[in-house]
Amino acid sequence: MTSFGAAGALGAVFRPQLPPERLRSVVSAADEAGLEQLWLWEDCFLESGIATAATALAWSERLRVGVGLLPVPLRNVALTTMETATLRRLFPGRFAVGLGHGVQDWMGQVGARVDSPVTLLREHLEAMRALLRGERVTVEGRYVKLDGVALDWPPPARPAETADPGAVAASDTAVFAGARGPRSLRLSGAAADGTVLDANTSLAGIRRARQLIDEGRAAAGRTDRHQVLHYLNTATGPDATDRLRAELVREGHDPADGPGVAGDAATVAEAVAQALEAGADTVVLQPTADEPDPEAFVRFAAEEVRPLLR
Incomplete structure (x- = not known):
């Protein structure tokens, strides 16, 4: 079983446009098919990332589950870290977490918008990673304020040599960051253990990231491994091209050359290989919002696309 962050890992997304009660059948299909990773979103105002992750982990035997991303303006860093540590103790090595700025319009709707999203994300990342390492943290930041806080039950450290080669989540203390712009990408390199690139990212965008x-x-003096996870817009089946074009239009892309792939397993595997060559370590196939059979989609990823990558 491939660790989070191991080079060449493949996953799929359960999109929150599906009702929460659909999650169980998708998790079962992914688990039975041997999918490596299932990624969830905490999008406003659809579904909780932590609640769905805990449920997916409990319903599966071997599936690794990630949340990419949790919007930090909605969350107190102590609570986010407690939730993460709890899941990592209950399901060692199977839970990945990513933090992001959140969609600013949504943050404004709930009264959580901040003047400097980059500052908030940096403070949240630094505090959360320290807490997960078992440190006692006192900080008086612009947004994050902690007074002698330490977890009673941090995730137990696992030596890096016990992990798969290249794995970033060797100790269950890793935190990913979602990033698009130059400031956020540099911040992720400095303050996170990996970066989540959304499906709006082209191959050139992966290389630039x-x-x-x-x-x-380099500016932070970090020499540890940093893993890049890339969501890839993916459609398969008889109407794949039309569904992908509609998805790209919704996202404001030119449907003729926007980022994504439509086609059979060989076509998708080639697109995955190109993303890996461009600099991604993990590629997560993101179905269109109107994917007609999400259970079949995760089986397609595991049983048809994955063997072509080997």
């Missing part, structure tokens, strides 16, 4: 992440890492 790697460069900016490395700039942030």
Whole structure:
């Protein structure tokens, strides 16, 4: 079983446009098919990331589950870290978490919008990673304020040598960050253990992201591994091309050359290979919002696409 962050890992998304009660059948299909990773979103105002992750982990035997992303303006860092540590103790090595700015319009709707999203994300990442390492944290930041806070039950550290080669989540203390712009990508390199690139990212965007992440890492003096996870718009089946074109239009892309792939397993596997070559370590197939059979989609990823990557 491939660790989170191991080079060449493949996953799929359960989109929150599906009702929560659909999750169980998708998890079962993914688990039975041998899918490596299932990723969830905490989008306003659809579904909770932590609640769905806990449920998916409990319903599966081996599936690794990630939340990408949790919007930090909605969350107190102590609570987010407690939830993460609890799931990592209950399901060692099977839970990944990513933090992001949140969609600013949504944050405004709930009264959580901040003047400096980059500052908030940096403070949240630094505090959360320290708490997960078992440290006692006192900080008086612009947004994050902690007074002698330490977890009673941090995730137990696992030596890096016990992990798969190249795995970033060797100790269950890793935190990913979602990033798009140059400042956020440099921040992720400096303050996170991995970066989540959304499905709006082109192959050139992956290469540029790697460069900016490395700039942030160099400025922070970091020499540990930093993993890049890329969501890939994916459609398969008889109407795949039409559904992908509609998805790209909804996202404001030119449907003729927007980021994504439509076609059979060989076509999708080639697109995955190109993303890996561009600098991604993990590719997560993101179905269209109107995917007619999400259970079949995760089986397609595991049983048809994955063997072509080997």
